[in-house]
Amino acid sequence: MNLKRTLTAAAAGLGLLLPTITLAAEHATEAAPESGHGNQAITLIFFLFVMLMFARIGTLMERIGQPAVLGELLMGVLLGALAFIPGLGFIDGLKGQEFITLVAELGVIILLFRTGLESNLREMKSIGVKAVLVAVVGVVLPFVGGYFVSKLLIPGLESNTYLFIGATLTATSVGITARVFKDLKVLATKEAQIVLGAAVFDDILGLLILAVVSGIVSGGHVSVGEIVWISAKAFIFLIVSIALGQLLAKRIGRLFSRIHSGIGMKMALALLFCGIYSYGAAVLAGLAPIVGAFAAGLVLDPLHFNDFVAPALVGKLRNWTDRLKGADPEIAEVKKEMIEEARHEERMHVENLIEQIGWFFMPIFFVYTGMQVNLETFLNPKVLGIGLIITAVAFIGKIATGWVVGRGLNHAMIGFGMIPRGEVGLIFANVGKQLGVVSDETFSIVVIMVILSTLLTPPILGVIIKRQNQQMAAAA
């Protein structure tokens, strides 16, 4: 299809969308008292559907060879920027609403759960040492770099501020990378698995750094006992939950299949599993919920759901293949394909179920992330300049990790895959703000770093992976 026609259609589509958004103006926070129904709820739900449509329009990016997620992020930036248009200012009020935030959070949890389902625990173990190496280097380099470069660029602040800037550069936000790998169909590669594993350790290291830095700032000293306890909690949680899960998942699956062996129960059980792990990671171990969701996905295996009925289609395919007889080789070939499809359907079933609700939730997360981009941050030239340099430190510190893993791997894919920073960096900056060591300007610098690391990673990874595919095609 013609790209120009597509873009015209996209513009016309947006033209249809805008008046409907404008309709929402001023209704967002008031309820019409005469109507008997509050309007806030339906406004938020409607806005969610608008975000979903923006996400879908964003997938146009695929047409120019970019990961779809880049388009979703940029459409989110656009939707957020629409708030500057007179009459659309209410969008600013919507983007911070708890409901929207939580649906986005649910989206990234489902994304990491699905990523875990597609990963393999045995494979994960085999790359464990490399993942730890990548995580450690990727935390130490940006931290040290951030500390010294910010000291050089903004001299005269207390050294605690430099510590906090360094800390905000440490934690990789793995959602973006996981999605890019999925979009470009390289999730099963060793490189992708190393990045995912490193992101888990990364989160633990981030916890420790925050504890150390906060300890230094508030008390002037660090309690070794506390550090040991924080890391012990995180490691024990991960090890125990994964071991328990492997032991119990099949039994629990059988138990619940006795209550109801239908597809709905299968999905509910998978999600509950994901919920317990995410919740446990956050509440028991102080980790990010998405680390728990990823672990839940790693533990679950289609085998654990053997006791549930297969999807209806599988039954139909089996029935047809049983009835197809004859010596015709073409019939035998069709039968073979149908049997394969049935097997694939059955095996993929949990993943497919999660994918189906993921269709709704995951794009919301990326549009939401894009909406959080505050373009005004880029208007102060001094802040922008320092922000760009700090961003460069953040990039280099993670890119370098790609080269610590030894030969035979695509170093750039690992290094650039580790770049995205997200909410963890912002949370660190917020803690620093509360402790009085991070000023508004410093906060904006961190925001610029987060934005650029989020928006630049998808296109860069796109180029790296495309080049690798070409090399492999040329070699073959």
Next chain:
Amino acid sequence: MNLKRTLTAAAAGLGLLLPTITLAAEHATEAAPESGHGNQAITLIFFLFVMLMFARIGTLMERIGQPAVLGELLMGVLLGALAFIPGLGFIDGLKGQEFITLVAELGVIILLFRTGLESNLREMKSIGVKAVLVAVVGVVLPFVGGYFVSKLLIPGLESNTYLFIGATLTATSVGITARVFKDLKVLATKEAQIVLGAAVFDDILGLLILAVVSGIVSGGHVSVGEIVWISAKAFIFLIVSIALGQLLAKRIGRLFSRIHSGIGMKMALALLFCGIYSYGAAVLAGLAPIVGAFAAGLVLDPLHFNDFVAPALVGKLRNWTDRLKGADPEIAEVKKEMIEEARHEERMHVENLIEQIGWFFMPIFFVYTGMQVNLETFLNPKVLGIGLIITAVAFIGKIATGWVVGRGLNHAMIGFGMIPRGEVGLIFANVGKQLGVVSDETFSIVVIMVILSTLLTPPILGVIIKRQNQQMAAAA
């Protein structure tokens, strides 16, 4: 499968669930400051997954021949009642959270949208007069009955209070009935369509009644102009939106299919359509959002999505059928079935997509509804007694509507289908409370009526529809 074994499994399943809920205690509203991640978000998301599992366990009801929705409601009541157990009191705090409420609202919007998709506009027009008749009778009888019976039972209040009690009995909450009809596979019957149509008019009449009663209470008089304006807005919205939809849906579908013709875009477009109608119904016409969602479903037809690519399976099935050749009659039969399946898949595709995300959202609505049941209301004998009598009035007033539609229809199915009252009645009672004419006791009476009409309708409809099926089987 053995029912006893199933129940044992269910009890064991619940036994596994409870400790995980208890874990959530006290974490619901506090964030762990040392963790770097707030815990409120993941607690709410986890609770949503717990609600989903409760819903699935509730589907056990199907084993004893009851609609699954009854089980979902009762499991919601159970989940709400768990708050009485020491240590689980935090559940009370969770059930009122905006996030949970909005996900439930999204669930009922998707339910009515899907119900509209399965209904047919032409069929709807053919039963229009009957639906209006059912709606009018079903509003007038409970209103008049409620007024006089409450005057008799609780003498000495100002007459405005009796007006308000009457008003709370008028509006049918169609979600429960739509779900029961769906569970029992009678959504396509004339009776079901009449109930759905009547519920739309019902909502308009409810608006008028609230305006009239509020006018009488606050100003002592009713503005005729206002009444005309309220009804005009509602009717004009429905007529214009349905007409516009029929005119434009196909073109809009074609436009958006040019941006992206994939399945994700198809779903996003259908949901956006639903969102615009629901939002318009609420904001422009003062109607319930679900009325708009139902209208959106009525307007949309699979034909409007012809320009999108078919699901991958359809392509596979077509490929296989093309390749299967030979004179064997069994092969011809298999081919025929496969072609039928492909056609069915393609036609049902929008409905299936909505169904897939409905799987997640719809059960949440019913568990949520069950959770709102306040069992303490039943503890005051006087309130309970009056509540039961008012409930009887509410039942009789709607049951009678089944007999105004003429011959050849299952009167009981229509009459009992109109019984459920929901949030609209409670909103009316709230307005009365704000105007100072509805006391706490009167409010509890309304709550009892809403609870009983919600919980008793599914089993009663189950019996009615089962008996009809038996009669038809006997006649055949």
